Amino acid sequence: MDYLRSFRNYLALLAVLLVASCSSGYQLAKSNRAEYAINKDVAVDSSVVKTYLPYKKQLDAEMNQVLGYSDVLMVKSNDLPETILGNFFSDAALQQALKIDPTIDFAMPSTKGGIRVDVPKGDIKLSNIFELMPFENELIAFTLKGTDVQQLLNFIAATSGQPVAGLRMKIVDRKPVDVFINGKAFDPNKTYRVLTSDYIAGGGDNALGFKDPIEKKVLDLKVRQALINYVKENQAAGKTINPKLDGRITKD
């Protein structure tokens, strides 16, 4: 079985004291473990393909639609404080939300964990956006007290950075410093207009700051739809998607 990914020359011998009262007729003597990689070397069960083909045809007709073009492969990361994929995601959400509500100061439309897959270089299909953002979450604009924004900033710093737009900060000792919102230094005595999703606002991924808002405005725009619109509009304007790192979040 040449597709067995890795035979590991590892052997652990474990002497185990059996429980004397065990009345079972069998005792565990040995266990062997392996892992199979499911790749092109594995044969295909045509009956499964036959089962999913009608679904696939229906799906492909819609999902293979090309929305735009990316100049770069955008890679998902749960570790880096800033990624081009995170910047693309949050810039797109903020830009689209600003068309509905121009008073928004900054955005955290998703957590890193909510950004699900890479976006390939080349054609961006509708399926890519569905896999990037499979959830049905909606964009919401909040008015938050500075102290609540501080909680959100603390969350972003404590989790080593999140996808943001309109916000710059450094993370030092897991704390936010040199925070700039919409180009101005953060002032905890001011109120801010913050864009996020209903998932995050509801405490999803344990994000903080949205429990006690001054105001809440549902934009009637799904996060996914904002991404779709952004890519389509760039394409219509003859522009490709080419996000850059700009140091909006750095970590010591």
Add this chain to the structure above:
Amino acid sequence: MEELQKINRRDFIKTGGIAAAATALSLSSLNGFAAGDVLKLTILHTNDVHSRIEPFPMDGSKNQGLGGTARRSALIKQIRAKESNVLLLDAGDIFQGTPYFNKFGGELEIKLMSAMGYDAATMGNHDFDNGLAGFNKQLPHANFPILCSNYDFSNTLLKGATKPYQIFKKAGLKIGVFGIGIELKGLVEGKNYGDTVFIDPIAKANEMADLLKQDLKCDLVICLSHLGYKYASNKVSDQVLAKNNKNIDLIIGGHTHTFMDQPEDVQNLSGRITTINQVGFAGINLGRIDYYFERYKGKRIKTASPYIISNELDS
């Protein structure tokens, strides 16, 4: 009292492999196998398949070309053709991740699992993504039980739709399998889990495992867990559960999408081994654990008996 001995790669080569090591310990299992006193059980497992019906598209992204239900099914059929006692299990997050879920609500995922002959699955947090009604709607397509022991669905429409555990009988062996889920608050939107009550996973897992091993006399106890492999914080995880139980032999984990280099063997509260395994996500890999059981010669065995663990299948 108990000894935990690990032979590293160098020693392994020095002693000449499993056969030599087994001989050195006078293990009788290989002889027993010939005499019909040894039973072999093959566990196959997946986790966090996330609606990955087809392989990842060939578009230059990291996982391009990997996974796919058609290949998984062929591989499972191949293994079943060779092995008579197979259990096929999934540790949750069947749903969400490709447009198949957005468009068809998980119907195809469950249909294909039924076709592949899954024996049981537990629920992950994303299996709540279309709400309790969304999950319930797909259950008619499942010909396998959904095992959840620490979600109390009594006050929800899922009441009676899941089971805490199931016992499988294979050639005289009794295998107890139960499911443990992750805390939903902060992870799943409230409207999607409704009045589901979350029960402490460590306490419930121990209750289940003790029941299965001691009262119901199972030869092997398997926990399908969606707690996650491990965390930097002291948040409950498969590692925490492995250290704090008495009667779980194997935790098939999920949630953290962890590609483990090899299963982890943890000494549990009774001094025995709880093994943890998890195979990444999206059906990129299929996990396999073969267990060999030896028939008792007498009613009570007082001496310590070796339990050999190898990360290689017998040819």
